[in-house]
Amino acid sequence: MSEPALAPRNALGGVVIVWVAALIAALAIGIFVPEEWRxxxxxxxxxxxxxxxxxxxLGYAQTKGFxxxxxxxxxxxxLLLGVVSAAFGLAALIPA
Structure with a gap:
């Protein structure tokens, strides 16, 4: 007999972590990088x-739905990087 599987961790958290990291990276790039290098x-x-x-x-070690x-x-x-870059692009069109 095999042992019952433990309740798997929620893998959706990893998806949200990547989205938050992409949003933070996009905002940091938009703020700190010159326009020609964005x-x-x-x-x-x-x-x-x-x-x-x-x-x-890979750290979640769940094959189903990988x-x-x-x-x-x-x-x-x-999508997040695109939306933030479009916002910074539109902001660049506004004269200062």
Whole structure:
């Protein structure tokens, strides 16, 4: 007989952590990076978010839904980075 499985940890927390990290990275990039370098740094931030999503989901050690959770993390991070970069782009059009 096999032992009963313990209650699995909630893997949705890892998705939210990646989204929060992407939001913080996008805001930091928008504030501290000059306008001509923002796109390159946003790509670096997205790459870091994808790597973070893989690391967190591998840390949960649950095979069921792994691809969905990583995809949700990456797509959410991409959308957040896009929305924040669009906001900073629109803000740059307003004369100071």
């Amino acid at each position: 796109v390159q740094w946003l790509l670096v931030g997205f790459g870091a978010a994808v790597l973070l999503s893989f690391a967190l989901q 691809t969905f959770r990583v995809a949700a993390s990456a797509i959410g991070a991409l």
